[in-house]
Each structure stands twice: as C-alpha cells, then as structure tokens.
Amino acid sequence: MLDPQLQSLLQSLRGRIRRYVVWDSVLAIIAVVLVAFWIGLLIDYVPVTLGGTEMPRSARGILLAAVGFAVFVIVVRMLIDRLSRPLPDDSLALLVERHHPQLAGRLVTAVQLSRPGRSGDSHSPDLLRLVHREASESVDEVDPGRVFRMQPLIQKAALAGPLLLLALMFAAYSPSAFARAAARLTLLSDARWPRRARLEMVGVDLPTISASNVQDSDPQRIEFENGVMRLPTGSSATLRIRAAADDAEVPSACTVYYETDDGTRGQSNMRRVGRQRDGYQAFVLDGPPLSNLASSFSFSIQGLDDRLIDYRIEAAEPPAISALNVKIRYPDYLRDSASSAATDEAEFDFETPYQAGLRISEGSGVTLEAVSSLPLGDVDVVLESDGQETRVTELAYSEDRQSVRLNLDTFNNPTAIRIVPSDPDGISAQAPFRYFLGAILDEPPSVSLALNGIQSAVTPIARLPLECVAEDDYGVVSVTAFVAQNAPAKQGDDAADAAPPVSVEPISQRLELNRDGQAGAVIDLRELTNSGQIPALQPGGAISVYAEARDGYDLDGTHLTTSEIFRLQVVTPEELLTLMERRELGLRTRLEQTVTETQGLREQLAGFRSDRFELLMERQQGESEQQTRQRELRIIGLRVQQSGLQASKTAEELTGIAESLDDLLLEMVNNRVDSKDRQERLGSGVRDPLRKIADVSMEQLKQQIRSIEASIQQPEQALEQTEAAIQTADQVLLELTAVLEKMLDLESYNELLDLVRGLIQDQEQLKEDTQQERKNRVKDLFK
Numbered sequence: 001m002l003d004p005q006l007q008s009l010l011q012s013l014r015g016r017i018r019r020y021v022v023w024d025s026v027l028a029i030i031a032v033v034l035v036a037f038w039i040g041l042l043i044d045y046v047p048v049t050l051g052g053t054e055m056p057r058s059a060r061g062i063l064l065a066a067v068g069f070a071v072f073v074i075v076v077r078m079l080i081d082r083l084s085r086p087l088p089d090d091s092l093a094l095l096v097e098r099h100h101p102q103l104a105g106r107l108v109t110a111v112q113l114s115r116p117g118r119s120g121d122s123h124s125p126d127l128l129r130l131v132h133r134e135a136s137e138s139v140d141e142v143d144p145g146r147v148f149r150m151q152p153l154i155q156k157a158a159l160a161g162p163l164l165l166l167a168l169m170f171a172a173y174s175p176s177a178f179a180r181a182a183a184r185l186t187l188l189s190d191a192r193w194p195r196r197a198r199l200e201m202v203g204v205d206l207p208t209i210s211a212s213n214v215q216d217s218d219p220q221r222i223e224f225e226n227g228v229m230r231l232p233t234g235s236s237a238t239l240r241i242r243a244a245a246d247d248a249e250v251p252s253a254c255t256v257y258y259e260t261d262d263g264t265r266g267q268s269n270m271r272r273v274g275r276q277r278d279g280y281q282a283f284v285l286d287g288p289p290l291s292n293l294a295s296s297f298s299f300s301i302q303g304l305d306d307r308l309i310d311y312r313i314e315a316a317e318p319p320a321i322s323a324l325n326v327k328i329r330y331p332d333y334l335r336d337s338a339s340s341a342a343t344d345e346a347e348f349d350f351e352t353p354y355q356a357g358l359r360i361s362e363g364s365g366v367t368l369e370a371v372s373s374l375p376l377g378d379v380d381v382v383l384e385s386d387g388q389e390t391r392v393t394e395l396a397y398s399e400d401r402q403s404v405r406l407n408l409d410t411f412n413n414p415t416a417i418r419i420v421p422s423d424p425d426g427i428s429a430q431a432p433f434r435y436f437l438g439a440i441l442d443e444p445p446s447v448s449l450a451l452n453g454i455q456s457a458v459t460p461i462a463r464l465p466l467e468c469v470a471e472d473d474y475g476v477v478s479v480t481a482f483v484a485q486n487a488p489a490k491q492g493d494d495a496a497d498a499a500p501p502v503s504v505e506p507i508s509q510r511l512e513l514n515r516d517g518q519a520g521a522v523i524d525l526r527e528l529t530n531s532g533q534i535p536a537l538q539p540g541g542a543i544s545v546y547a548e549a550r551d552g553y554d555l556d557g558t559h560l561t562t563s564e565i566f567r568l569q570v571v572t573p574e575e576l577l578t579l580m581e582r583r584e585l586g587l588r589t590r591l592e593q594t595v596t597e598t599q600g601l602r603e604q605l606a607g608f609r610s611d612r613f614e615l616l617m618e619r620q621q622g623e624s625e626q627q628t629r630q631r632e633l634r635i636i637g638l639r640v641q642q643s644g645l646q647a648s649k650t651a652e653e654l655t656g657i658a659e660s661l662d663d664l665l666l667e668m669v670n671n672r673v674d675s676k677d678r679q680e681r682l683g684s685g686v687r688d689p690l691r692k693i694a695d696v697s698m699e700q701l702k703q704q705i706r707s708i709e710a711s712i713q714q715p716e717q718a719l720e721q722t723e724a725a726i727q728t729a730d731q732v733l734l735e736l737t738a739v740l741e742k743m744l745d746l747e748s749y750n751e752l753l754d755l756v757r758g759l760i761q762d763q764e765q766l767k768e769d770t771q772q773e774r775k776n777r778v779k780d781l782f783k
Helices: 004-049 057-083 089-099 106-113 125-137 151-173 175-185 337-344 525-530 573-622 626-670 676-710 715-781
Strands: 199-206 220-222 228-232 238-244 254-260 265-277 280-285 297-303 306-316 321-329 350-353 359-361 364-372 379-385 388-392 403-411 415-421 433-440 446-451 463-471 476-485 507-511 518-524 542-551 560-562 566-570
Touching: 004 057, 004 151, 004 175, 057 175, 151 175, 199 228, 199 297, 199 306, 238 254, 321 359, 321 433, 359 364, 364 415, 364 433, 379 403, 403 415, 446 476, 446 542, 446 560, 463 476, 463 525, 463 542, 463 626, 476 518, 507 518, 518 525, 573 626, 573 676, 573 715, 626 676, 676 715
Parallel strands: 228 306, 359 433
Antiparallel strands: 199 220, 199 238, 238 280, 254 265, 254 297, 265 280, 297 306, 321 350, 321 364, 364 403, 379 388, 379 415, 415 433, 446 463, 463 518, 476 507, 476 542, 542 560, 542 566
C-alpha cells in the first residue's frame, strides 16, 4: 500500500491540474467572447459615427458563428478533452520529481512498486519500506505550484480582465447602449444605433402620364417595397426623403450615392424643399440618375451620421404601341347595291395599317386596334375632335392582353387619338402615342347648266336646249331641270335675278346623266303651254331656268346644289329680231376691226419686202460687215414673229365671229322665228365664208409667215416667201371685204324691215285708237 501522505500529495496534485484546465478554458472562452464583442462593437458602431452604416445582419451572423465555433473548439479541445484524460499516480509522481530533483526517484519508485497487482518484481521489502519512509519524509519539501506554468493563465487573464472590466464599465455607463450592442451582436435585435440625424424614406413622386392635353393630376406617390421599386424607362421621377427636426439634428445636405447595373458610379446632392413642417425637413432629388431613367441602379443616402441603404430602383421597359390597324366600314350611301351585298357578310369594308395622312370618309364606322409590345394593363385613350376631348372607357382587350380595340361608331370630323398604354404593374409609357385621322367630308355635288342657242330673251313658243354637267365625289343620284314663271318684278327690284321664283310652281324634268356626268334635254315652252302645265307666257314677263343635283348623302340632311339661274325675258318675235339685229351690228363692227388689222398685217409684210430683205441683199453683195447683218436679221425675225401672232389673232377673231353667227342662227331656230331669208343670208352669206377664210386662207397665210421666219438667213428665199404671203393677204382682204359688203346689205335689209315693222305698229295703233274713239262716242249717246 502507498503511504497516505504520498497518496494525499498525488490526489491534491490531480485536483489542481483539473482546476488549472478549467480556469485555462474559462479564461480562453472569456477572452474570445470579449474580443469578439469589442471587435464587433467597433465594426458595428464606429462606421456609424463616420456616417456609415451598421454591420448587416449577415456579417453579424458570421461573427456570432465564428465566436460560437471558437468557444466550441475551446470547450472540446481544451476542457472536455483534457479533463477526460486519465492522470495515473506514476505519471503524477514523475511530474513532481521532474520539478523536484532532490527526491532522487524515491516517489516514482514508491508509487510504482506499491501499485496493486504488480508481479514479477524482485525487490526487498525492507528496501521498499525504506523508500516509502524517505519519500514520506520528503513530502513536506514538495511544492505543487512548481509543477504548473502560470504564464498561460496570466496571459489569458491579462487579455480577458481588461476587456471584462471595460465591458462592465460600458454596461454601467450606458446600459441601453450595452444592451443594444449585445442584442445586435447576438442577433436578438436589428435596432439601429442612435444618431444625431434621423432620415426617413418617403418614396418617389412619378408624374402621371395622361392621354389628355390637360395635365391637372398630381404626381403619383410610389413607396419602396423591401427597398425595391420599379419605374418606367425614360421617366423623370422625384426622390423624396425627410429628416426629423424635433428630436434630431437636421443635415445641411443629403447626398445620394448610386451605382448602375453597368458599373457606373456617381453621387448627387439632394436639395431642401421649403421649411420644416410637422417636425420634419423635406429633401428631394429630381436630377440624375432619376431624370430620363436609362438603367437600373442601387443607391444609398447619407445625411450627417445617418444613412439609408439597400435601396434599388429597377428600370422597367414600358409597353409601346407597335402597330395601329385601322378597320373601316363605309356608310350605306357610299356602298352601291352591287358591292353592299358582298360586304354585308364582312365586318369591315377596308383594313389598313395606320399611316400619316390617312383620311376616312365621313360617316364611316372605324375600329382601331392597337398592338402592344408587352401585355397590357390599363390603357388611357383620349379622342380630340373640334377642340373637345373625350376619354374612351369602353375598350376591348384580346385574350393575351397584347392588343386593345376601340370603336368610333360614326366618324364625322378630323380626330386626334392619343394612347397611353400601361402594363399590369402600372408601368406606363412616358409620352402618349399620337395618331391623327383626317375626315373626307362629303361635298355637295357641283352642277352647271348651259342653254344652247338661247340668250337673255325668248319667245313664248321657244325651245330651250339644255346641257347639264353634274359631278360628285361619290356619284350623283338625281339631276332635275326646272322652268318657273316669274312673278312680275317691281320696278327697281334687283332681287329678281338672285333667287329662284316662288310665285308659280316650277315645272321639273328629270335628266339622265351619262358616264361622263353629262345630260341633255329640250324643254318646249309651246308644249308646256298647250298642255296646261304652265300658264300662257305673255311678252313682258320672264321665266327662270335652273337645275338641281342631289347626291346620296343621308347622314345629316341632304346635299342639294342649284346651278346658275338663267332669267329669260319673254318677248315677241319682232322684239327678239330687234335684239338680234343689234348683235349683228356689233359683229359687223368686229369684222370691220378685223379687216383693218388685216390691212396692217399686209402693210407690214410689204415693208419686209421693200425695206428689209432688199436692203439686206444689197448689203450682202456689197459689204462684209457680218455683225451689222446679224443684227438686221434678228430685227427682221422679231417683226416676222409679230406678224405671225397678228395672223393667229385675226384667224381666232374670225372664228369667234362665225361662232357668234352660229348662236344667232340657232337662237332663231330655238325661238321659232320664221325668217328663212335672214338665216340663209347670215349662214351662207356671212358665216360660211368667214369659216372658210379662217380655216383655209388664214392658215395658208400663217404657214407662209412661218416659212419667212425659217428662211431669214437666205434673203432671196425669204423675199419669195414674203411675196407669196402678200398675195395671200390681198386675197384675204378681198374675201373679208366681200363678207363685210354682205353684212352691209343685210343691215340695209334689216332697216327696211324695221320700216315695215314701224308701219305695221302704226297701223295697229291707229286701229286701237279708232276702236277706242267709237267706244267713247257710244258712251256719249247714253249720257
């Protein structure tokens, strides 16, 4: 058995070793925890004092996990593992003797030889007792403290002690700050450290994009969701924050630090807005990177020592109108019977993609189909017509929400269409898509009426040949000619010619138009009178002739157009002939003027022969001055051109006189004036010769003058052509003189007729006076 003193020494040493291990582990754990606490506190709080932010929860989680892992390692490796190891007596004895050499192996020998169960040892019991006794006697000299190295404990205590003291002082000085630090580092709280300034995120004000030109709505306030917000690309929003002013310091400026997705970094200063209100000071940012938003970016805001972090604005592409299809159904009056049957089965008559300058017929039904680049949410549509805006609320969306349709039941006026598409999340286009549809207004038809062979006066039995031309964009439905007997006009009444008559119901006649929009008809006044359709026309009265054209327009009233109104005086045949004689006199004056002009033309041609070409031939034979010769040629050329123009004018004048004579003859026929001699004299004696002169002789003269102009460079040939032109001019003069003498004979004949008419009128007047005198004598007998 081992001596009790020795046994007590070893047992005491074993307990000290275990306490050493425990203290060593505890100090290590305390040191690790306190070091992590202070390091975490510095990392978490010091940036706040410099305007930064606290450690994020993830970083604090990593730090806490690292501390937990370190403590776990210490507990396992330094505490449990070391405490679980056995401490045999011989090992303890050997440890003691290593630090106490004076024992000279006695303690180890006594422990090993006294261990129960040993066998095979050869030793003397007496010697063992001696060793026990000497070892027991040396126990008092053994110092167990020499076995332990206190430096590790001192080092750990030197690290953990001050840190623990600082922690206690921190907890005593500011319990709330200590509790906040402990809670944040242990992830029990995410409460921020108190700051001098306190910033709060308000949101973003996004201008409301409306299809209306009247922008009277306030901006839309959008708030961040989990620090993220989506804004349309191209938008110009305003970022708003506020700083507490009652219990915190208001920053003089706030700065936005941003980084776009493409790596561009920058900063922008926010500006203060107004004064403090409700304990807050507002700050806004309406510049980059929010103005004309191009790409997504992340940002933070710093003001003094406060900071708003982890905010992100994502740029979302808004929907765009990629195509606008226009579908048209024409009104019934524009669809003829042949095509209406075929198109009734179809929903639309015409479809086309929108293009600038598109115009649509008035009264059409229009359907607009807008195709979007993205699925649609709400669509704002405004129609503007005649300065009035109308918001369209009835819209039809396709199943995939890729298109929207709106109907214009009756399209009557030019219309501007403005469309603002939005996606299901409310991301809208930043400018309206503008379209304009012009209106093709249905114009009233145009109608013109002409009376062939009728002037301003007619006889009561006249024929009225009508020629009517009517045109319309979409065809004329009906054209009607009217003849109305005018009420007797008061003296000085100028309004009689300005409007259709209303005193007597007009007589109408339907006109049938050909493909060219022309129609002809003859209204016989004699037949109308004989049939009783109009009262008998009396000389001194008047009739009006006009035409009306109507198209198929049936939307709002009708389109009825009245032609020029011809007011015709009703005269006797004798009065009509008198009027015609005056016109003949005017034609004779015109013919005399034409004869005079033709004589001047002949003299000018003769001047070319005597003064120009002969002199030019002499100069060509006797002189070599080419410059003078060329100047003379140019002068001659100009004069020849003037002669040609004069010849053309004379021919046109003769043609005009012949046509006027045609009108006179036709007027005599239409008015049923029996004057065959006059017709033959005017026709074969004047009109036909004038036409022959204009068509044959004058054409020959013009051709000869052109030949003179073409041969100016050869004076001999030009002289020959001039001689021929002079002969033709002489022939024209002779023919015109003969026609003029014929017209003079007609004038003499007309004068004789006037004398006869005068005698007849005097005779009739004498008869009336005689009858009146007889009536008066009979009345005198009864007095």
